[in-house]
Amino acid sequence: MIGNVIFDPLVPLVVLYGLAAIVVLGLAFAVWRRLLGWALRALAAVVLLGAIANPSLQREDRAQLSDIVVAVVDESASQRISDRAEQSAEALANLQSEVARRPNTELRVLTLGDGVDDAGTELMTALSEALAEEPQARVAGMVLITDGRAHDLPVAPSALPAPLHVLLTGHEDDWDRRLVVKNAPAFAILGEPVTLTLRIEDQGAAPDADFVDLTIAIDGGTPLAFQVPVNQDVELPIDLPHGGMNVMQFATPTIEGELTDRNNEAVIQINGVRDRLRVLLVSGEPHAGERTWRNLLKSDSSVDLVHFTILRPPEKQDGVPVNELSLIAFPTRELFLEKIDEFDLIIFDRYKRRGILPSAYFESIATYVQNGGAVLISAGPDYASADSIYRSSLGAVLPGRPTARVYEEGFTPMITDLGQRHPVTEGLEAFAPNSGEDGLPGWGRWLRQIEVLPSEEAAVVMSGINAQPLLMLERIGEGRVALMASDHSWLWDRGFEGGGPQLELLRRLAHWMMKEPELEEEALWVEPNGLSMRIIRRTLNEETGEITIIHPDGTETVVTLDEVTPGRHELLWEAPEVGLYRLRDGDIETVIALGPAAPREFEQTIASGEILADLVASTNGGIVTMSDGLPSLRDVRAGRVAFGRGWIGVTPRDAYRTADVSVSPLLPAWLALLLAGLLVIGAWLREGRR
Template sequence: MGFSFSFEPLIPWPWVWALAALFALVVCIGALRGVKGWPLRILSAAFILLALLTPMTNQEDRDPLSNIIFVVADKTASQSVSDRPAQIEAALARLAQEIGTLDGFEIREVVVENDLSARDDGSFVLGALSKAAAEVAQARIGGAIIITDGRIHDADVLGEFPAPVHVLRTGRAADWDKRLVLINAPSFAIVDEEIKLRLRIDEQGAVPSTQRGEAVLSIDIDGENYGTFPLPTNRELELPIKLAHGGVNVIQFNVHPEEGEVTHRNNSAVLSINGVRDRLRVLLVSGEPHSGERTWRNLLKSDSAVDLVHFTILRPPEKLDGVPVSELSLIAFPVRQLFLEKIEEFDLIIFDRYKRRGMLSAQYLRNVVQYVKNGGAVLVASGESFAGAESLFRTDLAEIIPARPTARVIERGFHPMISSLGQRHPVTQDLERFAPPKITDDDTPSWGRWFRLIEAEPLRGDVVMTGAEGKPLLLLDRIEEGRVALLLSDHAWLWSRGFEGGGPQLELLRRLAHWAMKEPDLEEERLSARSDGNQITITRRSVLDSPRDLQVQNPDGSLRALEMQEHSPGQWIAQFEGTENGLYRLYDGDQEAVIALGPTLPREFEQTLADGVMLKPLRRVTGGGEIGLEEVPSPDLRIVRAGRVAAGEQWLGLVDRQSYVTLAVRQAPVFPAWFYLIMAAGFAILGWWIEGRRRNLSTS
């Protein structure tokens, strides 16, 4: 219940002031003329004015409201390290118990967590407090207590706050950490050319003397170890790296974890660099002019990134026409330079209908074999000579050619068919999409026929296409570090000429060439992942009937198993929702991949040691205090008046705002109307009586 006074004037306020001025003027004139009753006239005028103002008493029926104390629990990723989760839970339990015992106080708990959909997330503690405070009346807020490590990213968001804001700081004084910082991260780099990455390994906190000054860094590129290096800490370093292939190269950096670190989450970083070849060097050797020779040349010359060296053998050694070489319009075949001195400079060597004619000696062909074993690529597009005595299979190249010719050449029309293995192989998978529209409903492909097939017995490798009588048409094989492709027909050019509707000849030859040059998108066995928000989609490509079980390692080190569903032949897909930002490692047998959800190194782990300096300006403005939970696990809570000191070394103050809701208001006059009439008339009559008596006395 509450009492107050108010005025309910009978006339407008300006008239009241005018009347008061008139009364004052009359009284002043009387006083100046020496009228003895002027004080009584003042009292009479005052009661007349009070009667006009009508003073009222207000009696309120009030319902007191509790004071709201916001307890903000920072449960972002940086608060998940060490024993901070236990500190948070213990502090929450103690605050709930102590505030619950205070009469007229209630607790509002606000939990702040990371938003995985954000591309660069952080600790937005004050934003959460501001939003919660906007939902209640400001007059009810008695204070706020933030349980945090102090590493927040919205220190200037809150603005004004009507009560003290206190900080309970988590963490330990002995905490220490090492973190990896990538200073430059190029998006593109040239394959086989050295790039220099700048990085730094920072030491934070009380690092033990035995572990100070040095760290061990390991680097993996596409899951394979590139090297391990001992590096000094707290210094900017340049690290030379070469990319081995075109396309996306995933480079993973790992600082070896050390016992005692607050967290190992900031010891790793992943960098995706798109490898581009400065120039792809291709050597095309045509054994003789033929209709399909132009097809290979057009394909390779259409790519501006390809340097093509093309030689066509127009005059073999056995042709004795008496014309000197110096008088020929074309240069002589530089065999020694190409196959001995500069063979390692080529990314791909194509033998197009080449046959053994003495142009390449056994030593040069052995160089080609060694070139493939060292990581080179050879594509043999055979003609009918491949089945005869002049076949390349009857040279040292037989060591790398994946099929043995039977000497039979099938010369009749057939539709090239994709084998069951070829349906899963990236070189021939979905090749029908690039073919002309299909007219019939049978299993016959929509592309045109070929009319020559060199029969051969597969020795190794993968048969991805078949021809007449189901015989192998296209074989792909790996020889140690290199690759070999064998096309057992020279009629692919019929597709480019549009015969019987043509076919996807350019797409097939392009895939063959890029597979041979180790394009990552055409790898038979590949594990990859992409993210959309916090949804991660994993794609497993394999020529096997089914992939192995997929294991996912979360950023916190825990493992989960995922079941993959077949999406199309040779392609399996699995999806899951990431629960936290950071690096996810994927394992499927001998295939590995990594993907970063959110930033590779979240802002949460840039600074991991607890420090309340960012909240100091807010505490100074609101009068709040800061207490470390390590030193004072259970600070006292005291009720203080607004504007008074609200914090001490071991206690925090909460303000009693004494807010309420008015249920009803009853008004009554302070005095009845007749009282003002009697008082005003009485003082006026008394004044006149005194003045009249004085005049009588002066007359007598």
């Protein structure tokens, strides 16, 4: 119970001050005239003025409130390395016991994890949130249990109500080695080197080293070993091996004594794109579809086209030498022998042997396929003739043998059961200009088909008359070959009976031949989104096996995918942490990096109080290294230094809550009038006695 005297004047203060001034003047006059009763009259005036001021006694029933100590415990990734987690637990336990020994004091604990989207340690944000939950008048102190690596210092609270202390984890002899990759682009042109900047830097009390080992692996393949200097930038040119996503993993071995190996690796992902697609189109007998092929290829600005056309009909025998058939000498030797490897795709459109291209050229083309090249055959009646290119050295790599029979009738191209699962033709009906009827695709007919017998390894993805093979695909050595057993695909481009998706079909064929990952028949890839990954498995089989996911720490998770379309299985999976994941289904493997290439939590791993030093000093708090011992808790007055050797201080706030308030007058009105009257009468009697 606390009592206070309060005043509630019966008249405005101006009137009260005026009456007081009159009393003072009257008192001065009485003293000057030496009136005997002036003292009693003065007392009477004071009593009356006091009654007008209306003094009262205010009694408050107060409930004492406890002091609050706020503790923010950093449990981010950098606090889980070495023995920092144990140090944090010991520091928190010691703080809890110190607060428990103090009377009327409570401890509020807030734990802090990793920031969202690689934001790092948001220590100041957590402190602001903790203070927002508590009355500022009761906060006696604040303690941060951390390694000092805060990444949100600009959002620190502007005014802290009590001393702020840092209990710093870590040890003086800590050291760490970090691998950094700079200048990593999201896209790169195939065939052009990408220059990356690497740096391996030592932090803390690191041992002396001039050079360290570095390994580089692409898509989880066999790593290549190098030696690079320490604490120096190294320029590294890299050629992307294939189109699509290339996952590159850089690593340096872990040395005994390092804080962590989480920053000894860096993973970057670069999407390889082709600058230009170099195509050689060899046309034989002129026909209506020749111009269509040329227009389709020329319409794509990313295609460099070389078109070679034989205009001389076979029945014309005029004795003119071959090298004099054109106005300018056509560089056939240069194209088919010397620079054939510079082409990404060779297309033969209704071409047959006429003596223009020697057998050595066809042998060169066959070797080109074996070594990774791509050939597309658009076959007309020429393919069924005695002069067919199948009957040359090129025939050894072609997926279909002609029977010499040619069908001259209309038919609607159909996608086979295998074609429904093959990436070249899968879902091609969706590009049909019309809606199909009677189970037929909604595209126009073709009017000619060449009968061929597919090889054992050929994949027949489209069929024609009497289910005869129409489009055959085959892998030959390192290369790929496609055979279209008709020269009437141009009817789709011309819009005959509605036309059809010739451009889309050609695009897919070209990408499959270029070994683009999204057009592979047996493929496993991942589409990352934050910590989520969409696992996609494409296969020609009706079923797929279980997918094994290998986590960054080596643990494994086995998942089963769901078939969403024929040949395509998918699953959306949430990963537990950032890092490099390996996925395996039998012999097919892929790698994917989730999260940043170098997590922010592991950029600086040496514990340090430098970042928080100014903020702590502004509150007279201190930074205590946990390796030096656990501090005790003491009381300090506001504005005084709140730390010392082996102790940290809190400021008692003496906060309270008022439960009840009662007000009673000190001098009742009747008593004031009685006292004033008695004093006036006493003054009169004294003056009358004189």
